[in-house]
Amino acid sequence: NNPIYILGIESSCDDTSAAVLCNGKVLSNVVANQEIHTKYGGVVPELASRAHQQNIVPVIQQAIQQANIDKKDLHAIAFTRGPGLMGSLLVGTSFAKSLSMALNIPLIAVNHMQGHVLAHFIDDETQQKPPFPFLCLTISGGHTQIVKITNYFTMEVIGETTDDAVGEAYDKTAKILGLPYPGGPLVDKYAQLGNPKAFKFTKPKMDGLNFSFSGLKTAILYFIQKNVKENPNFIEENLYDICASVQYTIVTILFDKIKKAVKQTGITHIAIAGGVSANSEIRKTLKATEEKYGWTTYIPKFQYTTDNAAMIAIVGHLKYLEKDFSETTTVATARLKV
Numbered sequence: 001n002n003p004i005y006i007l008g009i010e011s012s013c014d015d016t017s018a019a020v021l022c023n024g025k026v027l028s029n030v031v032a033n034q035e036i037h038t039k040y041g042g043v044v045p046e047l048a049s050r051a052h053q054q055n056i057v058p059v060i061q062q063a064i065q066q067a068n069i070d071k072k073d074l075h076a077i078a079f080t081r082g083p084g085l086m087g088s089l090l091v092g093t094s095f096a097k098s099l100s101m102a103l104n105i106p107l108i109a110v111n112h113m114q115g116h117v118l119a120h121f122i123d124d125e126t127q128q129k130p131p132f133p134f135l136c137l138t139i140s141g142g143h144t145q146i147v148k149i150t151n152y153f154t155m156e157v158i159g160e161t162t163d164d165a166v167g168e169a170y171d172k173t174a175k176i177l178g179l180p181y182p183g184g185p186l187v188d189k190y191a192q193l194g195n196p197k198a199f200k201f202t203k204p205k206m207d208g209l210n211f212s213f214s215g216l217k218t219a220i221l222y223f224i225q226k227n228v229k230e231n232p233n234f235i236e237e238n239l240y241d242i243c244a245s246v247q248y249t250i251v252t253i254l255f256d257k258i259k260k261a262v263k264q265t266g267i268t269h270i271a272i273a274g275g276v277s278a279n280s281e282i283r284k285t286l287k288a289t290e291e292k293y294g295w296t297t298y299i300p301k302f303q304y305t306t307d308n309a310a311m312i313a314i315v316g317h318l319k320y321l322e323k324d325f326s327e328t329t330t331v332a333t334a335r336l337k338v
C-alpha cells in the first residue's frame with residue numbers, strides 16, 4: 001500500500017484553503033478566512049478574488065509544510081472547478097494548473113458540491129463512512145440540496161432550493177438582527193439560549209422535495225420591523241427567543257423534506273454536509289432520528305463541514321484511484337451541476 005499524496009485547493013467563495021491527504025488521511029488542512037467581508041455584511045466578489053491572490057501561495061506552502069512532505073512527493077493536484085464565484089475560482093484553478101505543470105503531475109478538477117458530500121469519506125476516526133446508497137442533505141451559504149448518492153461519482157439531486165439557500169436564511173436573519181456576517185453560527189449560539197416556540201413563522205408550502213427560503217426571510221424582516229416600531233428594544237429584549245424560533249422553523253422545514261425523501265426512496269442512511277451542517281440543532285435533530293425512526297446518520301467532523309480543501313483533496317484521491325484526470329485546458333465554471 002504505497003502512500004498517495006494529494007494536494008487539494010479550494011477557492012470557490014471567501015475561504016482560501018489547501019490540504020494534503022495521504023491515502024485519504026488528512027495531513028494538513030489550512031483555511032484562511034477573509035475578514036474583509038465582515039464590514040460589508042456579505043461576500044464582495046471583487047475583494048474575495050483579490051484576497052485569494054494574496055493568500056494562495058502562503059496557504060499552499062503552509063499546507064505542504066504542515067504535512068511534513070516535499071512538494072515533489074505529491075502525486076496529483078485537485079482543485080475546485082465550480083460552482084462558485086468566477087473570480088475566486090480562477091485563482092485556485094490557475095494556480096493548480098501551473099503547479100501541476102511545474103511538478104509534472106496530474107490535475108484533477110473537483111465539483112465543490114461533490115466535495116461537501118464526499119467529505120464523509122475522509123479517513124478520520126471521528127467520522128463514519130456511509131454505505132451506498134445514502135441521502136445527503138447538503139446545506140451551505142450557496143446551496144440547499146437533498147442528494148441521492150449511489151456511488152462516489154453517481155449523485156442525483158432529488159430536491160433543492162428554488163430561491164435562497166438555507167445559509168442565506170441564517171445570514172439574512174442575522175443581518176436583520178444587527179449581527180455580523182456570517183451570522184449563522186451566532187444565530188445558532190443564541191438559539192440555544194432561547195425558547196423555540198416563542199414566535200411562530202409560517203413555513204413555505206412547497207411540493208415535492210424542493211425548498212424555498214425567501215418567503216421566510218421576508219416574514220422575519222416584517223416581523224422584526226413591526227415589533228421594533230412598537231418597541232425599539234424589541235430585538236435586544238428577545239434576541240435569544242427570536243433566534244431560537246427562527247432556527248426551529250428552519251430545522252422543521254429541513255426535516256419535513258428529509259422525512260419525505262426517506263419515504264420516497266426507502267433509503268435510511270442519512271448524511272449532512274456543508275457549512276450549515278455545523279449547526280447544533282440540525283446535528284441534534286438528525287442524531288435523534290436514529291432512535292425515533294431507526295435511521296443511521298452520518299455527521300461530518302466540524303472542520304470538514306465549512307469550506308475546506310480536505311474535502312476537495314478526498315475527491316481528488318478517489319478520482320486518482322480511477323485515473324480520472326483533467327486536461328490543463330479545463331476551465332473554471334461558476335455554475336456546475338453535481
Ligand code: KG4
Pocket residue numbers: 013139140141142143166167168170171182183184185188274275276277278279280305306307
Ligand atoms: O459551506 P460553507 O462554508 O460555504 C458555502 O459553500 O456557502 O457555508 C457557509 C454558511 C454560511 O451561511 C454560515 O452562516 C453557515 O454556513 N453556518 C451556519 C453555522 N455555521 C456556519 N449556519 C447555521 N449554524 C451554524 N452553526
Ligand code: ZN
Pocket residue numbers: 112116140141274275306307
Ligand atoms: Zn461550500
